[in-house]
Amino acid sequence: MRKTDLFLRRTFLAMFFLLSVSFVALSQNIMVTGNVTDDMGPLPGVNIMVVGTSQGTITDVDGNYNVEVPADGQLRFNFIGFESQVISVEGRTEINVQMQEDVQALDEVVVVGYGQMKRSDLTGSVVSVSSESIQETVSTSVDQVLQGRAAGVQVMQNSGTPGGGSSIRIRGISSLTSSTEPIFVIDGVIVDGSTGSNSENVLASINPNDIVSMDILKDASATAIYGSRAANGVVIINTKQGEKGKSFVSYNGYYGVQEMATKLDLLNLQQYAMHKNNRADAGIVTRDNYFIRPDLLGEGTDWQDELFTQASIQSHNLSVSGGGENNTYALAAGFLDQEGIAIGSGFTRYNLRGNFNADVNEWFRAGVNFALNNSEQQVTVEDANLIKVAMKQTPNVAVRNADGTFDGPDTDMYVQTNPVGMAMLRENENEKTGIRSNVFGEVKFMDGLTFKTEFASDLGMTNTYQFNPSYSFGAITNEVIESTRTKSYSKFYSWNNLVSFDRTFAEMHSVKVMLGHEMQKSHWEYLSGYRSGFVSNVGHDLNLGDGTTANAGSSSGGNSIISYFGRAFYSFDNKYQLTATLRYDGSSKFAEGNKWGLFPSAAFGWKVSNESFMSGVSSINNLKLRLGYGAVGNQNVGSDYAYTNVLSPVTTVFGTGLISENMANPDLKWETTYSANIGLDLNMFNNRIQFIGDVYYKETQDLLLNVPLPAYMGVEGQGSVSSPYMNVGSLENKGIEATLSTINMDRGDFFWKTDLVFTLNRSKVLSMDTETSTIDKTIQEGSETTIVTRTAVDQPIGQFYGYKVIGRFNEATDFYYKDDAGNIKEVARPEGLEISETGVWIGDYIFKDINADGVINESDRTYIGNPEPKFTFGIGNTFSYKGFDLNIFLNGFYGNDVINYQKRWLENPRENHNLYTSALDYARVEQIDPDGPVDIRNTHITGGDPMMPRLAASSSNANNRLSDRFVEDGSFIRIQDVSLSYTLPKDWISSVGVDVVKVYAKVKNAYTFTKYSGYDPEVGSYNQDALMTGIDNGRYPSPRIYTFGVNISF
Amino acid sequence: MAIAGLGISSCDDGFLEVPSNDTITLDNFFTSESDLRVATAALYGKVWFDFNDKFYYALGDGRANNIFAPYSDYVYPFTNFTETSLTGPLVSAWGSFYNVIGQANNTINNIEANATNVSEEAKNEAIAEARFMRGTAYWYLASLWGNVPIITDNAAIVNNPIIPTNPRNDVFEFAIRDLEFAATHLPLEATQNGRLNQWSAYGMLARLYLSYAGLHNVDDRNGGIRDTEYLELARKAAEKVCVESGLELNESYAELFTLDGNNDAESLFALQWVGGTTEYGITNTQQAYFAWNSEITGDDAAWGYYTFASWDMIREYDSRETVRLHSTFATYGAEYPEINQAAGGYLYEETDRANIKKVSLVQRKILKVLLPE
Known part of the structure; x- marks a missing residue:
């Protein structure tokens, strides 16, 4: 009842x-x-x-x-x-x-270095990404939010593995050997964005849910205040603070599923068996007795289905914030658990955060901010290249035996291991804990004059756990059980003191001056231990290993910077604005005499719309021109002690010995980037149209290069010294970027807004240590080491390097051509190869003889592609109707090339491992007269794809050598985020004391329009190396994610 | 207040000094005799690694057709006379010799510049060790490549490293001078077993004089006739060792290749490798390249099944001679009680080949300068 x-x-x-x-x-x-x-x-x-x-x-x-x-x-x-x-x-x-x-709306506050400014007062190039953007995405780290949402910022995820890293390029690549990642200033703590690894991401420790604003400083006039660390741009991230007045408790959580976005078309068992028979006919392998009747075979193992699964993702965030009359506070706890779509990968993160600010009295304010993060990441798949293994493992190998143990191939020669077994058995994890904190005190001497002192610190601990068990996958066995444990610890602290003065005189002269001093110090330590000879796979700690195999080591390092800096802003009648900044940095990384560097900048702004002659133009409510020039530095030399002679230890029979580690360069100094910027801000029709456009030119001089020396300088092999870092060379970046926001419709309940972001950058090396110097990057696959990119003077950075395929020998006449004089000549063949079935034959590729010397050899390699996009863009559309909000965000890259590196083997019909089905379209080469002679004139091609090579007994022509055949158009448009939310009407929920109830559903990586044939055209840079961009060598594909969530606050 | 304009206080300089803990900077080293010994210790092994790893036997025994390795691209080009300037072992040996030279130069120059509080005698002794290594490397370079650059201070030419080569005779002369200095300043008895002494230098010097005697006028009109002056010097240097050193040859040749024979009296100079470690670059890898199966080495590193004696080599052995053959090449039925002792020794049962036995016993491979017999 x-x-x-x-x-x-x-x-x-x-x-x-x-x-x-x-x-x-x-x-x-x-x-x-x-x-x-x-x-x-x-x-x-x-x-x-x-x-x-x-x-x-x-x-x-x-x-x-x-x-x-x-x-x-x-x-x-x-x-x-x-x-x-x-x-x-x-x-x-x-x-x-x-x-x-509404003056406030136009004048959002923008966080600049060591302070804040009104957007209308900005003379430099600064772009902001709001916390609403974060809410529109399913982002586990903030770099994913920046993707396509900030003009001038190109973000690519280097790996789709949970917790994996990105490459963030602000206005191109400003260095060839040191980091090209920006610095992040997170609540006053300066964090370097470079990790040099695919699976690591410094931003992974931050909960995107905690962030209130992200401001990206791009040109020198904006970044110069960060001096020697600013050459790659600065991203300032601030987390949520409490507000005076009402207190809020809010919960935001979602649950979702992730899946593979695409699947490659690989051979099934029948196809594999038939092809293996064909390969046996061609004399490449011996006939497989299991494959006598391929038509009786089933599908076999689909290794993609076995390694990749549907995976879950969930996130829960709880926060309390508020404030009384004299203080504000915010507390937050967050949890994220992301399984990987590949077995053996995953990421879990806990965040705790709290801040408290108090107005102690009329003239003194103080505050504290603490953030703790703890994360665990499984990186077996990434570190053991299991994606590549899964693509290559053959369908005749079963995942498991009947008894549930892992199976494998029945030979250990020229086969792949069991990727699922490896992913599940091998331990490869890391746990990171970090505490970021700062405290500040601010004294107000008089109206407009304040002194602020702030101490910030960042402590980080990383443990890694690797255990390689004994196993037998069919014929592949491992008996050596090994365990490695490492611990590293890092400490960064900075202390800065700022005096600020802010006053307007006679209502026309607005003056803001800031002077500061800062000390930064970082220190890191690393300790590792190893043992093998474990008796079983059960316990993984070193104590269970054989003590006589123990190996331990430790290392440490550190550096420090002292800085004096200042910024002056003057505005006359709110029409003419001038900002000048100066930073004077001293670094421990350089020798006496080169320690200190001066980084000045100046910028001028003209608010045209405030001129009297513009008063009649009602459609334009803000028009501003900006002009800036300045210099910033980069002190990221590869070593902390490159300027001095360092001796490193060597184990010898006589005890520890010491040999020189480096060739010192006491003249080493900063890399300096000079940049000029012209910008335009235009707001029309009462801000219904907002446009920000910038054109820039950057030149980096005194490039820090690891100068290659001849081997007779003692720089190659064991016991050699590392070649010196020198300041030689220069490079340039130039580009255009634009942000356009329009409110297309604001009628009744219906609201429609569009945001468009456009980025274009061109990079070029201007000079290096010599005219002909090159920086080559290589990839090793088995015993083959191949140059994949080359960076050279007068060329864009990191272009793909290899041979050009200009055709295929289809008939006898293709082997000859007539030169200009009418003489019949032979078409160039690889050095030392004759026209024969075991040499070059019908169905082999014709490579371009670049130097026209009649043979194909290493000198015929050339530039075969450029990974730098012609332009990138992001388009966001937000539709609101009553309580519904729909946001669709597209991200695009245009005109960039990608090397599908594994295609070299996956589309080579000769290979023993599994193949793309397209490999079956190899050129069918037959004799015209079966009883005739073996001669090119008696040979023709009867089928197959017109650009696929033959299935030859010998690989002498090396049709799969790195050539433009494997360079593909990497352009794509991706439906990056779709988010639909419904905010319950207030009057439904206010009776139960709730302010906001929002339910939402989101899709990330919904669909990608591309011609690229691999998993994902968004390849990024291998281990964050700017010179290894766009090379897909079995990259962990980014998952498609569907989430459902709710946001409640009261 | 911390803001004092742009003046740099001495406090800043202190803050900007971050000492290194995992490496040693020059400023705080070379202060004692033991520091000098630490600086020269590394010249006995690691810097020679790439020379010893493949080149030493690939060129020596491969070119001589002593060994045959049909599947090893680091051996057969030398046997088949198909090597090019880019053949792997040539590239790595060239690098290794110049690593020896570079590190010896650094050691010499660092001692001269920084070891101000150490006795002249100790300094000269350490410099003599470094010059021995450098001279030996230059001797190899002159013998194998001919005209090569002579470098004595790598730091001085780092900004302009494109330098001309020196004539071969100059390189020989330079190497001889290094060894002559070593013979003058090395101690009669080494401070540690395995380190250089005066007799090492005289032994090496005899070798240098001998090869120079035949090579220094090879391009002359009278080329090819051995220079009697250098022959006499070679004889004198060898005599010094034979008569004055008090050292003696082993009873049995095989002893040289046993563990007990390591750094014995017959060995004047041997590269010093570290045993019982997996650290790359400081061990003798020849064992792994020669061992024909894991029973020999006790681990996976046994890549020598297809590296064996050439037929020409086996034919050279006198059928009555057993000691030398037995301890150099394993032939069918040969028993080695010292190998795989846990299983009671080893019986070689391959019928179609004779694998290389020579170094399989010793962890530390020895580059011998044998006394003139």
């Missing part, structure tokens, strides 16, 4: 709510008309809502409106860029309204 009562009562309550709403709408309605203006005249498109209902109208082109409203009701007038007004009707039938421009 009680149950029924409750039910009835609730139903009644709900009915009452519904009725009461309609009562309001129906009772005593009157028609109100009026005209809406601003100080320029009539205002069209103003949104007028009857308060408490979803009914309303908008003004017409003359600013007129009429609306039906209860006589005792209220009307809300809303228009972007203006303060909204609520006016009680009180029985009137005509209400005219003058809207006031």
